[in-house]
Amino acid sequence: MPQTPEPFDLSSYIPYRLAVAAERTSAALARRYRDEFGISVAEWRVLVHVSDAGAVSIRDIHQRVHLEKSKVSRAASRLEEAGYLIKEVNGQDRRLLALRLTDKGQDLMAQLLPIAQAFQTQLKQLLDSQLDAFDSALQVLMEDDL
């Protein structure tokens, strides 16, 4: 009896669905600020963390926003070159950097944050009644061993 391989439906496969949803969401967000501000996703994450945690090291960002440290390093360099932040060496531990937004960087965030907030609001409205379950499902996927 020839064994037909069990059919496999990619469109119902959770890792695939997640990847597509994440990509669409990130792309939709990036569209809202990439052209106008020239900020990539990695740079955006760095900016957010520097913006609300003050003087942070590359390592801090690496650990808290799920970015490779080399990616953080290069994103920070691009942001520094663009004048959005400065790198100082930490006086306590001179291996560490202390990244801080410049005034220009704060201006940038003042423009970006409302855009980001509006998008979050839009997404919440779209998800509506599924939002809570969706959020706790994401929590599981972000924290549990897979």
Add this chain to the structure above:
Amino acid sequence: MPQTPEPFDLSSYIPYRLAVAAERTSAALARRYRDEFGISVAEWRVLVHVSDAGAVSIRDIHQRVHLEKSKVSRAASRLEEAGYLIKEVNGQDRRLLALRLTDKGQDLMAQLLPIAQAFQTQLKQLLDSQLDAFDSALQVLMEDDL
């Protein structure tokens, strides 16, 4: 009155949470077959679609599995070089290719599919009661305009 910029919590931001969850999930899946079989995510998606849709073109795959056509083209070339599939020109329209699995490719899928199925089962168990809401939330994010 100095205006403190509204705080922005990245860890509750949906695009960020989705990106992290998707990355972890894809990485967990890739761990299960990358080392042993040397298959990337793009190659995996191409394989799945060729495996269950028979003779397909690059464009078909591009449209159905959310991959850039250049990415599909290069993934298909790697798979061809590894002996997992062959490219023929479509007789009806010689602009199109018809990709088909070789016997070696079918053997590969016979090994990969159970791994993939087991992972899906594991994820469903993890998500458990949130699964239905999670799935319909993903559906919204995959289909609606963002």
Add this chain to the structure above:
DNA sequence: CAGTATTCGTTGCACTTGCAACGGTGTCAA
């Protein structure tokens, strides 16, 4: 102390990625 091990951020390297442009093929209307 001295000497080793560890941590931090950067960088070299090979590889991947996205995008635009290309040659080859098919379509359609004049």
Add this chain to the structure above:
DNA sequence: TTGACACCGTTGCAAGTGCAACGAATACTG
């Protein structure tokens, strides 16, 4: 038929990526 146009898959190129290795700074250990 021919010419303009559209579509398919590939590829060149610049930019981004992950990983390992590096120098500099610090921590640890005897």
